[in-house]
Amino acid sequence: MVTSSAHERRAGARSTYLISMAACPTHRGLDRLGDSWVSLILKELADGPRRHGELARAVAGATQKMLTQTLQALQRDGLVARSVIDSIPPRVEYRLTPLGETLLPVMAMVTEWAERHIGDIDTARATYDSVTSN
Amino acid sequence: MVTSSAHERRAGARSTYLISMAACPTHRGLDRLGDSWVSLILKELADGPRRHGELARAVAGATQKMLTQTLQALQRDGLVARSVIDSIPPRVEYRLTPLGETLLPVMAMVTEWAERHIGDIDTARATYDSVTSN
DNA sequence: CAGAATCCAGGCGGATACTG
DNA sequence: CAGTATCCGCCTGGATTCTG
Numbered sequence: 001m002v003t004s005s006a007h008e009r010r011a012g013a014r015s016t017y018l019i020s021m022a023a024c025p026t027h028r029g030l031d032r033l034g035d036s037w038v039s040l041i042l043k044e045l046a047d048g049p050r051r052h053g054e055l056a057r058a059v060a061g062a063t064q065k066m067l068t069q070t071l072q073a074l075q076r077d078g079l080v081a082r083s084v085i086d087s088i089p090p091r092v093e094y095r096l097t098p099l100g101e102t103l104l105p106v107m108a109m110v111t112e113w114a115e116r117h118i119g120d121i122d123t124a125r126a127t128y129d130s131v132t133s134n
Numbered sequence: 135m136v137t138s139s140a141h142e143r144r145a146g147a148r149s150t151y152l153i154s155m156a157a158c159p160t161h162r163g164l165d166r167l168g169d170s171w172v173s174l175i176l177k178e179l180a181d182g183p184r185r186h187g188e189l190a191r192a193v194a195g196a197t198q199k200m201l202t203q204t205l206q207a208l209q210r211d212g213l214v215a216r217s218v219i220d221s222i223p224p225r226v227e228y229r230l231t232p233l234g235e236t237l238l239p240v241m242a243m244v245t246e247w248a249e250r251h252i253g254d255i256d257t258a259r260a261t262y263d264s265v266t267s268n
Numbered sequence: 269c270a271g272a273a274t275c276c277a278g279g280c281g282g283a284t285a286c287t288g
Numbered sequence: 289c290a291g292t293a294t295c296c297g298c299c300t301g302g303a304t305t306c307t308g
Contacts, residue, residue, distance in 0.1 A: 026241070027173050029248030032255075034168015036281095039161050052290055063282055068291065078258025089289040090288085099254050106247045107160070113240045114163030120233050124212025170301095186270055197302055202271060223269040224308080272307075280299080287292075 032077065037062045037070045039107065042096075045080065046104055049095035079103065166211065171196045171204045173241065176230075179214065180238055183229035213237065 032038060040059045044050055050058070056067055071094060074080035079100035085091040096104075166172060174193045178184055184192070190201055205228060208214035213234035219225040230238075 024174070025248035025252040026177070026245040028252060029244055030164075030168050030173050031170075033244075034164050036165075039164050040158070043160070056290095064291080065283090066281065069281090076259055076262040077255045078262070079255075084290090090291095092290060099251060099258070102247065102251060106243055109240055109243050110163055110167075111160040113236065114159035117233060117236060118159040118162060121211045121213075124233070125210055128210040128212070190270095198271080199303090200301065203301090218270090222308095224271095226270060270308090272305105274305080275303085277302090278300090280297105282295105282297090284295090285293085288290090 032073075033103075033107075033110075035070065035073065037066055038074065039110075041067075041070060041074065041080075042100070042103065042107060045094060045096050045100070046107075049093045052092045052094070055094065074100070166207075167237075167241075167244075169204065169207070171200055172208065173244075175201075175204060175208065175214075176234070176237060176241055179228060179230050179234070180241075183227045186226045186228070189228065208234070 037059060040062070041055060044055055044058045052067075055071075056062075056064060059067060062070070071080060071082070075082055078097055081095050081097050081100075083093050083095070085093070171193060174196070175189060178189055178192045186201075189205075190196070190198065193201060196204070205214060205216070209216055212231055215229050215231050215234075217227050217229075219227070
């Protein structure tokens with residue numbers, strides 16, 4: 001099993017605070033979106049279906065392992081659909097499900113925010129570092 | 135140093151693919167927001183300044199270590215401001231910076247999406263699991 | 269009360285090799 | 289081409305203890 005987040009897992013181990021956060025949808029949602037390669041994959045699939053190999057190239061930097069793993073997680077959550085056209089060689093296509101498409105506007109907003117403010121963050125970071133560590 | 139994301143660090147280690155993702159603002163933004171406790175802290179600070187202890191209680195489930203660590207990261211990114219009113223016992227207040235406040239609409243949208251669709255995700259997940267593992 | 273410091277298990281993700 | 293399986297180092301985050 002590849003799916004449940006670190007928190008879910010740990011929450012299962014000890015008994016406490018299941019209540020306080022496990023049920024928070026926002027937290028859970030961000031947990032998915034934050035999952036390292038999700039944003040890149042989603043961005044790629046936003047333009048239409050992609051084959052496995054195409055994704056591998058587009059999302060360069062992701063290990064093949066991570067790519068498959070992430071795609072499976074997205075599939076499990078019903079955000080991405082996988083279809084096999086078995087021929088030789090095999091073709092596998094991934095596409096957004098309708099549910100997955102509802103994510104695009106959200107992603108767009110995050111992107112807009114990030115592009116607008118990433119500079120401020122870098123500045124703040126540089127300032128903080130120079131003040132702190134010298 | 136507590137700050138740089140797993141990817142940044144690993145990207146530094148090996149030389150490849152710095153190009154393809156390190157610079158993507160969306161990815162970087164989500165990397166922050168996805169940071170496990172950020173959403174909960176932000177949610178709390180959205181209603182106004184909070185003391186350390188208040189946050190500790192509100193974000194129950196976070197270790198003291200994680201709380202401090204996350205707050206420092208947010209501070210470094212210029213999203214949260216820390217002010218010390220030194221008295222005995224000491225008071226420390228955290229509040230959103232103006233930059234941090236620009237995040238609230240984004241968070242709101244994520245929250246709305248999550249609340250609306252988290253059910254679908256759970257359904258999809260249950261279906262997937264029952265099909266896969268039986 | 270706020271937080272820094274240390275110790276340590278367990279999980280994450282990279283590299284590699286192998287199947288249909 | 290698409291995907292699985294195994295091995296393993298490193299980082300993350302929890303528990304605990306100690307200051308101002």
